[in-house]
Amino acid sequence: xxxxxxxxxxxxRDLGAAGTPRANVEAQSERxxxxxxxxxxxxxxxxxxxxxxxPLLVAPLTRNLLAxxxxxxxxxxxxxxxxxxxxxxSLGHSAFLGVGAFGAGFVLxxxxxxxxxxxxxxxxxxxxxxALLGIVALRVRGLYLALVxxxxxxxAERVLFGIEPLTGGGAGQTAARPAWATGDLAYAYxxxxxxxxxxxxxxxxxxxxxxxxxxxLRDSERxxxxxxxxxxxxxxxxxxxxxxxxxxxxxxxxxxxxxVSPITFSxxxxxxxxxxxxxxxxxxxxxxxxxxxxxxxLPFILDAGAARYGWFPVDGSAAQVIGALxxxxxxxxxxxxxxxxxxxxxxWCSFKPMRSRHGAASATAGGGxxxxx
Amino acid sequence: MSVxxxxxxxxxxxxxxxxxxxxxxxxxxEIVGLIGPNGAGKTxxxxxxxxxxxxxxxxxxxxxxxxxDLRPDQRTVRGVGRTFQxxxxxxxxxxxxxxxxxxxxxxxxxxxSGLLGLPHARREERILRRRARTLLGELxxxxxxxxxxxxxxxxxxxxxxVAAVLATDPDVLMLDEPLAGLGPEEADAFAERLLDMRRxxxxxxxxxEHHVPFMLRICDYVYVLNFGQLLAEGRPEEIRGNRxxxxxxxxxGAVALA
Numbered sequence: 115x116x117x118x119x120x121x122x123x124x125x126x127r128d129l130g131a132a133g134t135p136r137a138n139v140e141a142q143s144e145r146x147x148x149x150x151x152x153x154x155x156x157x158x159x160x161x162x163x164x165x166x167x168x169p170l171l172v173a174p175l176t177r178n179l180l181a182x183x184x185x186x187x188x189x190x191x192x193x194x195x196x197x198x199x200x201x202x203x204s205l206g207h208s209a210f211l212g213v214g215a216f217g218a219g220f221v222l223x224x225x226x227x228x229x230x231x232x233x234x235x236x237x238x239x240x241x242x243x244x245a246l247l248g249i250v251a252l253r254v255r256g257l258y259l260a261l262v263x264x265x266x267x268x269x270a271e272r273v274l275f276g277i278e279p280l281t282g283g284g285a286g287q288t289a290a291r292p293a294w295a296t297g298d299l300a301y302a303y304x305x306x307x308x309x310x311x312x313x314x315x316x317x318x319x320x321x322x323x324x325x326x327x328x329x330x331l332r333d334s335e336r337x338x339x340x341x342x343x344x345x346x347x348x349x350x351x352x353x354x355x356x357x358x359x360x361x362x363x364x365x366x367x368x369x370x371x372x373x374v375s376p377i378t379f380s381x382x383x384x385x386x387x388x389x390x391x392x393x394x395x396x397x398x399x400x401x402x403x404x405x406x407x408x409x410x411x412l413p414f415i416l417d418a419g420a421a422r423y424g425w426f427p428v429d430g431s432a433a434q435v436i437g438a439l440x441x442x443x444x445x446x447x448x449x450x451x452x453x454x455x456x457x458x459x460x461x462w463c464s465f466k467p468m469r470s471r472h473g474a475a476s477a478t479a480g481g482g483x484x485x486x487x
Numbered sequence: 488m489s490v491x492x493x494x495x496x497x498x499x500x501x502x503x504x505x506x507x508x509x510x511x512x513x514x515x516x517e518i519v520g521l522i523g524p525n526g527a528g529k530t531x532x533x534x535x536x537x538x539x540x541x542x543x544x545x546x547x548x549x550x551x552x553x554x555x556d557l558r559p560d561q562r563t564v565r566g567v568g569r570t571f572q573x574x575x576x577x578x579x580x581x582x583x584x585x586x587x588x589x590x591x592x593x594x595x596x597x598x599x600s601g602l603l604g605l606p607h608a609r610r611e612e613r614i615l616r617r618r619a620r621t622l623l624g625e626l627x628x629x630x631x632x633x634x635x636x637x638x639x640x641x642x643x644x645x646x647x648x649v650a651a652v653l654a655t656d657p658d659v660l661m662l663d664e665p666l667a668g669l670g671p672e673e674a675d676a677f678a679e680r681l682l683d684m685r686r687x688x689x690x691x692x693x694x695x696e697h698h699v700p701f702m703l704r705i706c707d708y709v710y711v712l713n714f715g716q717l718l719a720e721g722r723p724e725e726i727r728g729n730r731x732x733x734x735x736x737x738x739x740g741a742v743a744l745a
Contacts, residue, residue, distance in 0.1 A: 315602065322601025322608060323594045330577045330588045336539065337575040341655050342563035342592030351598065 146467060154465055161463075169302040176414075177298040178370055183410040184305035185367045188312040190390045190406040191399065192359035195316065197388070198397035199325065200352045201332035202251055205384045206263035207360055209270035212379035213239045214364020219287035219374045220280055229292035233365040240361015241354050248353030252346060267381045275376035286375030289368035301369065308366045309403070312359045316399055319355060328352045389437060393444050395453025400460055404452045409437055488551050490515055490691045491567065491659045496535050496545035505531045506542070506715045513659065516685055518692045520702040520723075523712035524735055529695045530572055532712065533663055536693075537569045538562045549659075564592050568657025572664050574644045575651075576636060582647050583632040586619035589654035619654060626650050626680075641668035653684075660684070661693045666701060674698065678705050699736070703727055711735070 146154075169180050189211055196204045204210075214236035221232040247266065251259050275281050282288075295301045319325040327348045330338040335345050368374045386409055394405020413430035420429035428436070448454045492512040498505050506528045513519045521529050534540040536547055538559035546555045549565045557565075569575075576585050594615065596608035623629045628643075628650055636644065645668055652660060666674045678701060684690050696702050702709060703723040711719040711726060713735045719726060726732055733741040 318602045318604050321604070322598075322612070323588075323591060323596070324598045324601055326584070326588045327591055329579070333577045333579055334575065336559075337571070337577060338588070339539075339559040340537065340563060340569055340571070340575060341589045341651070342560045343588070344558075344560050 146465060150467075151465065154463060158463055166306070169299055169306070174298060177302045179411065179414060181298075181302045181305040181370045182367070183407050184302070184309040185363045185370065186387070186390065186410050187309045187403040187406040188359055188363035188366070189387050190394065190402040191309075191312045191316050192356045192363065193387050193391050194397065194399070194402045195319070195352055195356040195359070197391050198402075199320070199328045199332065200251075200349065202255060203260040203388070204247070204263045204356075205260055205381065205388065206247060206266040206270075207387045208379045208381060208383040209267045209274075210240055210243060210357060210360035211364045211367060211383070212270055212275055212374075212376075213243050214361035215289070215368035215374045215379075216275060216281045216287055216364075217361070218365035218368045219282075219289035222290055222368075223288045229290075229369075232289070232368075233362065236365035236368075237358050237361040240357040240359070240364060242357070244353045244357020244360070245350060247357075248350045251353060252349060264381065264384075267379075267384050271376060271379055271381060275379060281374070281376060284376065286373045287368075288373050290372060291369045305366050305370070308362055312362065313399060313403070315355070315359065324348065324351055386437075389441050393437075393440050393451050395451030398451070398453030398460070400456070401451050401453030408440075408452070412437060489513060489548070490550060491536065491693070492548045493532075493536060494546050494548070496532065496542045496547070498531060498535060498540060498542045498544075504715055506535065508545070509712070509715075509717050510545075511536075511710055511717075513691055513693055516689060516691055517707045518681065518685060518694065518705055520706035520709040521693065521695045521712065522697070522699065522702055522709060522726075523718070526714075527712040528715040529712055530663055531715075533569065533661060533693075533695060537567055537661065560592075563655055563657075566656075566658030567661065568652040568655045568659065569661035570645075570648050570652055570663050570665065572667075574641070574648050576644060576648050578636055580636070581632070582623070582628065582634050582636065582639075582650075583616070583619055585636075585647065585651050586622060586654045587615055589651040590615050590618065591655075593656055622650055622654055626653075642670075642673060645669065653688075657690070659691045659693060663695045664697070665694065666696055666698050674701060681705055 169177055172180065189207055192210070193204060193207050196202050217239040218232035218236040221227050221235045222229065225231075243266075247263060250262050254262060276283060291301050292304070295304050319328075327338065327343045328351065330341070330343060331345060331348055338348075339345050387406075390405035390409045391402045392405075393408065394403065395401025413433035416426075416428055416433055416436070417430035419426040444451050450457065453460060489512040492510075494510050496506050496509045496511075509528075509532060511532070521532065523529050531540065535542045535545075538547075538554070538557055538561070542555070546553055548554065549562065549567060552565070554562050554565060577588060580588065594611065596605070596611050600608040620629060620632060623632055626646065626649070628646060631639065631643065631647065636647070639647065645665060649660075649662070649665065665677060669677060681692060681694075682705060685692055694702065694706070703726065706723055709721065709723055709726045710717060711729075711732050718735055719729050719732050721729070728743050730742055733743050
């Protein structure tokens, strides 16, 4: 190549260094005993079964609450992809959810297309809005990106969801359930299936190269780029994954009450999602879903307590105060959230030895691997 | 053909001419040193070579291919691997996880197969782990595999960083002050290790370092930068006796380095 600077190769100098002996590198991964594997499988199967029968056990009127919990769990997982893996805060998830819900409602009611089409459209819309935000995130990050997402949430609530031909305006948009799941019980299971799907997607993301690349970006884009990671591509992938989960959640959410109205998707809802993630444990699948369950159910649990026991000090109206206090408690005392409290249990359940050289430390927020199951 | 070369690199930051018409070439399996006083532009030059800065003028070539307009990750894919002055590692990962991410460009499965958990993707994940452990073993770092980075000393981190860059499978290994934080014996061991790596892995190595005796010992060829300009270049014995270089380092009147 004549264009490059050319000079004769300098002969390598041999300083007579002796080759270093190669270390023996037998992979010494920690193995579980057969009994250990069996015990973990049994416990997980029991837990899964227990969650699976909850809709059968609760009072019929509570089934929609369970469906909502599952949907909010999906949103929490979606938000966790951004907050936990890319390290960016989104206050726009109420808009993500709303876009999915209104999209599904429009397809189901105005176009009278089958339920699955509505779901698909909701996912596509969620991906689209998240991709837009992702493009912004390539330029703006941290607090400034949070402000952009806040603007998105307010814009969606005040303007976008008020366009009457699309959303039905203040009266709302109807969104019928699929013909094969019209009952509350059946629909609760549909929402549980959605949560399971989002969970699996998140698990695969974190267990494959894409998730690793995304989390590496969060720490240092320079280092990630120097290791051959395309920063733009993987940042957008994170946003798109988050948007797909939220869009799907929106479609399921629309048919819980079968009517979607703009006031539901207020900016306060975005704040609740963020609290679910933080209190549940940033970066932890189990944690954020528990956080979602806690915040969704809290007002109803308090109400039930107040109705049943005379000594119960508060009712459901105190849920917001208690939620905020919980947030403070977590920020000050347990930065790893609920996931930190259950860290040894979560570690055991993810088929790792109870006691490794580093104890359960790697499962807490402090050090080591920051993806927690 | 040069593995890595640059022609007429200039870069300005506002009123500061950080680099002025610097040309540079590294041939196959050479160890080339870049020395110069503080602020001479060594790291800036590294950043131009690896794509973190866009030079105002000049071009960078990898094996004859012009890469001036390519992003850092695209240059990494072409075989340019580098370390950073302040340890380029992912802080929240364990040592092993860092090496897993670093192998990114050599992961054969696509994003979709990874998300779907297809068998070939999972098989490859196991291979990645094994490769990472093998590499750690070769650098005597295997005992650190599951350690978080917080607990490691600066010298250890520098070694893990080199392991991570090696995991990207580079043709050219570019080291920015690799001796920082190492004691004299560790520095000696590191020099031996560099020579071994060159011989065993067929690596071409570019080093920035202040430690002149170390550089004169291991380098085949040395470039000297001063105030953004190429002050001298040549084989170590030529640089050792170069009056300009001695003056730049030691002040007026000095006649020879080391």
